[in-house]
Amino acid sequence: MQNAMRKFLLGSMAAVALAACGGESASGTTGSSESKTVVMGLDDSFPPMGFRNEKNELVGFDIDMAREAAKRAGLAVELKPIDWSAKESELNSKRVDMLWNGLTITPQRQQQLLLSKPYMDNHQIIVVRPDSGISTKAQLAGKVVGVQDGSSAVDAVEAESNVAKSFKELKKYSDNVTALMDVSTKRVDALVVDEVVGRYYVAKKPNEYKVLSDDFGTEQYAVAFRKDDQALEQKIQTALDSMKADGTSAKIATKWFGKDIVK
Numbered sequence: 001m002q003n004a005m006r007k008f009l010l011g012s013m014a015a016v017a018l019a020a021c022g023g024e025s026a027s028g029t030t031g032s033s034e035s036k037t038v039v040m041g042l043d044d045s046f047p048p049m050g051f052r053n054e055k056n057e058l059v060g061f062d063i064d065m066a067r068e069a070a071k072r073a074g075l076a077v078e079l080k081p082i083d084w085s086a087k088e089s090e091l092n093s094k095r096v097d098m099l100w101n102g103l104t105i106t107p108q109r110q111q112q113l114l115l116s117k118p119y120m121d122n123h124q125i126i127v128v129r130p131d132s133g134i135s136t137k138a139q140l141a142g143k144v145v146g147v148q149d150g151s152s153a154v155d156a157v158e159a160e161s162n163v164a165k166s167f168k169e170l171k172k173y174s175d176n177v178t179a180l181m182d183v184s185t186k187r188v189d190a191l192v193v194d195e196v197v198g199r200y201y202v203a204k205k206p207n208e209y210k211v212l213s214d215d216f217g218t219e220q221y222a223v224a225f226r227k228d229d230q231a232l233e234q235k236i237q238t239a240l241d242s243m244k245a246d247g248t249s250a251k252i253a254t255k256w257f258g259k260d261i262v263k
Contacts, residue, residue, distance in 0.1 A: 040098055068239070130210045142168050
């Protein structure tokens with residue numbers, strides 16, 4: 001009888017403890033804005049938005065923006081590198097609370113996700129070797145063109161179906177770094193990539209790469225949340241608005257891009 005009572009009391013205490021924790025997961029995210037820690041999903045090979053430096057630390061423009069916004073919202077931010085091609089699944093399964101790493105606004109994402117106001121414009125540029133003989137988009141016909149799998153570059157290229165059909169192959173990579181290396185070593189003829197990333201690498205090795213004047217269109221970046229997490233989105237958006245108003249976002253942009261490019 002005493003053993004039975006003891007088991008009952010221990011079980012009751014555990015239930016109360018769980019209720020007090022609100023069912024919080026080990027990662028610190030509860031899937032709601034009530035959590036004091038918000039988990040940010042990112043691609044850790046997307047410089048200068050989010051990447052690992054020589055010390056293997058996660059750094060970048062979006063990371064600086066997220067940390068400041070979370071601080072103003074009274075939240076701590078946990079950085080969680082994810083497979084960017086599965087980002088929507090990561091968000092909707094509550095493994096992360098927001099996606100913040102050069103996420104392009106598309107009609108499909110507007111339907112499936114809750115998006116912040118756009119905070120930056122971007123282009124899908126075409127990077128080639130200087131000796132490639134390619135100077136226009138039309139000259140990509142019969143060529144092997146690279147893109148990062150799951151990125152907006154895929155959508156941008158496929159939106160111009162006549163151009164895409166002219167390629168010898170549309171080769172998909174897990175990250176842009178590997179794709180750029182393949183451009184340099186002639187394993188792929190061109191790479192379609194977000195301008196913020198492409199120009200970052202081209203500036204580092206101007207003799208190895210050339211950016212065409214043609215591109216695959218203009219797009220806008222936003223932060224993504226689950227559809228039912230309006231409270232968190234409002235907190236972050238309010239923080240972003242205040243950062244824009246007091247010049248903080250301009251300072252962060254100047255640090256990474258040399259000028260204020262925040263909308």
